[in-house]
Amino acid sequence: MHRTLDDWLAHIERQHGQTIALGLDRVRSVKAALGQSQSCPVILVGGTNGKGSTCAMLERILLCAGYRVGLYTSPHFLRYNERVRIDARPVADAPLCEAFARVDAARGDTPLTYFEFGTLAAWEVFAAARLDAVILEVGLGGRLDAVNIYEPDCAIVTTVDLDHMVYLGDTREAIGFEKAGIFRPGRAAVCGDPEPPRSLLEHGAALGADLQLIGRDFGYRRQEQQWQYWGRAGKRSGLAHPALRGANQLGNASVALACLDALREALPVAMQDIRRGLAEVELTGRFQVLPGRPTIVLDVAHNPQAARVLAGNLGDMAFHPETWGVFGMLHDKDIAAVIEPLRNRITRWLPCSLEGPRAASAEELIQALTAAGVAGPLPAFPTPGAAMSHALEQAGENDRIVAFGSFLTVADVLRTLKRDVL
Known part of the structure; x- marks a missing residue:
């Protein structure tokens, strides 16, 4: 009945x-029916921000x-296949459809969410x-997230900050728990x-x-143009900065x-693997700077902590006469707290x-911007793509365009620019 990936989705x-x-009861019962084992x-990689980058480096x-x-x-940007990768390549439609069919048959009358x-x-x-390692990124929270039905050999919490507060x-x-x-x-x-x-x-x-904590059990030190990692297994010096x-x-x-x-006993890696991996890592929409002029920055920052990091990263860039902000968000996010650190950067x-x-809506964002003291009148655009097109028409070649606020914002800008994910 469901022959294509779009049909299944x-x-x-x-x-x-x-x-x-x-909740884990539904998904655990279907896992058992499927006979899944490790x-x-x-x-498992959880946290408020930094999950995607950490997964990509690993x-x-x-x-x-x-x-x-x-x-x-x-989530994914352009195609569902981005969510399931083997050896850094999105899985093709056919294996996904076959897997969906097995899950559908095993679940019986058990309702599952899209993510489950x-x-x-x-x-x-x-x-x-027949993989050597599996990396699972938590979707929301951790304790009751579907990926938590699997038993991690190592569990990561990157950062803890305010996001998804209705649920967490x-x-x-509360969120840390x-x-x-x-x-x-x-x-x-x-x-x-x-x-x-x-x-x-x-x-x-x-x-x-x-439990291993940054600053206590492991950490890093900056060294001129390089950096040093230190941890329980010793130090690694002279590392190039991640790509x-x-x-x-x-x-x-x-x-x-x-x-x-x-995990060094189960998955040993050499220094040359670390150096090469950090040099080659790519990830869409995490302070991604596109080549050409004007400078275009794509960032999925959608919570206060991520907005503060984005503001700091923008401040570290070279001078640009104007910074154009293509700004789209979900209304259940803390819009005012995202605007605040970026108010004087854009x-x-x-x-x-x-x-x-x-x-x-654009009108809701305008209200929040006005309340934050951003001078008007402010334009409203029906889509991020329309806002990006306007910015490209109006910006000078030495200006900067920043698209941020949601995965959906970056995804629509990628479509407008006719660019694929990394």
């Missing part, structure tokens, strides 16, 4: 009344070491590929937040997880290396509407 969208319905090391270093690697991430369905299907694809709580302590839900007794747990919530520390200790841009990437790289140190705001029931 439409089908699985209809199988649960809610887009997000946290045959290689598994890494994937690339392990590939450089000669391992076959599966990576499951979300996709998580089980991704594992089916990975199990058939409105304090860092949810993030720490992916830790396991006696297993490696790596945290890259320099000030982790007490709830995360206490939960890790209560479980008996082997991913932004000052925050040394923290993400340190987290990745701490994870690999913890000189020409171009608010735009996104698609979908969670989208904020």
